[in-house]
Amino acid sequence: MTTADGAARPGARALGRAAAGLAVAGSLLHLLLLDATSLASLAMAATAAVCLPCAWQLWRRPTRSAWRTTVLADVTMLLLHAQLLGEPAAGGAAHAAHHGAAPGAPAWTGLALVAGSLAAGAVALAGDRRARHRRGLLPSVHAPA
Structure with missing residues (x-):
């Protein structure tokens, strides 16, 4: 396995x-x-579709690159x-205006999914960094004594 393969660590696949499930739920x-009558709503659907390639990658083989892209998104x-x-x-009302409601449960649910x-x-990423450091793939941050 390559060093970029996050699935080598125990629990990485789970x-x-x-995270893939959270991304799909958010989409x-x-x-x-x-x-369909709101341009902002259609743009929102397009941005939701952006999550799916990362979700697929995280589901199949959660690499460091996929995690970094997911964290940035x-x-x-x-x-x-x-x-x-x-x-x-x-802004707040515009995000949920297609249903005539102020931001409520859907908005907060979405924020919770993204936070998770x-x-x-x-x-x-922290676990991958520790694993790479133990394998000698990262330089030590401590000065030699």
Whole structure:
């Protein structure tokens, strides 16, 4: 196995599959909020589709590269969605406007899914870094004595 293969570590496959499930659930949540008459809603569906290749990769073989891409996407989503929820009149209501409701359960559920995926990514990347350090693949941060 290569050093980039995160599946070599115990539990890596289960963690990858859990994160893949969170990504698919987030995509489905976005699709539930679709409104064909809203351009913003269609853009939201397109961005939800962006999650699926990472979910597939995390499900099959959770590599360090897939985890880094997932963490970057998660951070971006958290920043965008937090901004939408923080704008009561414009952004927050616009995100859920296709159903005429203020941000509620779907928005908070989405944030929870992204936060869970981000936590899984942090655990996976930290574990991969420790494993690579033990195998001598990373330089030591300590000065020689």
